[in-house]
Amino acid sequence: MIRIPAVAGSFYEADPVRLRKQIEWSFLHDLGPKSLPSVPQNKPPQRSNRFFVVPHAGYMYSGPVAAHAYYHLSLEGSPDTVIILGPNHTGLGSYVSIWHKGKWKTPLGEVSVDDEISLELVKLTEIIDIDERAHLYEHSIEVQIPFLQYLFGQNFKIVPIVIMMQTPDVAESLAEGIYKLVSSGKKDIVVLASSDLNNYEPHDKTIEKDNLAIDEIQKLDYKGLFRVVEEKDVTACGYGPIMTVLILAKKLGKKPYVLRHATSGDTSGDKSSVVGYLSVRFGD
Template sequence: MIDRIPAVAGTFYPKEQFQLKALLKDFFEEKMELSFLKQNVGLILPHAGYIYSAKTAAFAISKLKDFGKPKTVILIGPNHTGIGKGTFSIWDKGKWITPFGDFAVDTKLAAFLIENNPFIVPDYSSHIAEHSLEVQIPILSYFLGSFKIVPILVNNQSYENVLKLTKTLKEIWEVEKSLLFVASSDMNHYESEDITLQKDTKLIEKILEKDIKGMYEIALKYNISACGIGPIASIIPLFENVKLIHHTTSADISGDSFHTVGYASFLLW
């Protein structure tokens, strides 16, 4: 078995369990016992350091109290490092180690994805130092408890490639009905707060309209530097409803309104 060691524990979030619990407690109003999902649900969540983005993520994760908890979380994120192979890199076996325990890969679903999409390849090198999926697991676990995972990195986020991924995700939909699909993305990067909010708003409008092609067009037209457009676009067609839960920028915490990153979270059902 191949196990993944945390790459950003101690930087993006506390590596000690007690410190992590203390931090996340401030972002959630309540925890409750949840039954398993009877329908698949989706979230779009940011992946910055928890001090900046955990509150935005927690608002959306808390909405799962109205639906339930998943047996498996399909994690889809961008590859920031540029390391790896394949259009989509999947970690297909073993477990991911976190301060809240180990999370086993759903090998059955991972194998299904690989068998049904030649563009999805087993590759661990792309995941080793990548943070976009790692940061999702502890905060999801704090609210949901244990679950299996299927980690997928989108190495090439072209519109055409994302359509191929969506097609395979729809096939998974027919196999399982207790899945949480998580698309990991921050919004616009490293511009003033005013510009970031303007650009984020344009992209958010397309997300709420479920206009995938429009997302790509508007990002190109206005140079919107959201890093996970591909992961977002890959899960939107799976759902009838998309709702914006929370939107903010890093300036709320840093006080720096000249170099900001936008964070938004959405619920899909």
């Protein structure tokens, strides 16, 4: 069972050579880390940065911001499994949908789904449905995979989970299941929360609204983030995934480090109607 890319050629380059150059452009951009990553051959005995927030727009807009998260992820070597939590933009599938086996294809090759971790998560949480429909046209998970392949080749597996029901209760259940897997130590697991921040308002207004959400992220207050989204009309699309990693970070004693905050206007130059982007690592 192979998942075919839905946004290659639009959100990122479809040609593998051009795609690698686009990813390198993201790392070297003024808004990016300004340096290409170098993945160590030997992983440290204990991974510090296990959870990340990373944006999911077209690379020409959000790539440099996303590159910060991937740069820090690269410093500690290839994880065994990357759980990617993304919002559901299409309305297809269940409230929480997992693609539980097979491979995902991108212009850089194929990456295997960790069927063992996927099925264990389904059992542990009791809220995840095995449902591929939610993933067929969804970009929030797909756009993360070429970055991972650029760093680690085929030396990792993924667990793709799309969340439609973005509530604190769902985040709590997901976080508890993932926490049990991470704490077991059976595999080296990293979790990516794929989300953009405020959508399609002027740059200054978006920065103002984004900062309300960032304040709650820095406090690891997942219920506070939910209130901000609901009450202050901060149109962050992946607040469910972010809430999940906030809970996980608090459970495992990780601190939030904001790596880069910018908008699409910072890369495109058009600040009349922008989308906010954020990279955060949660580490020691």
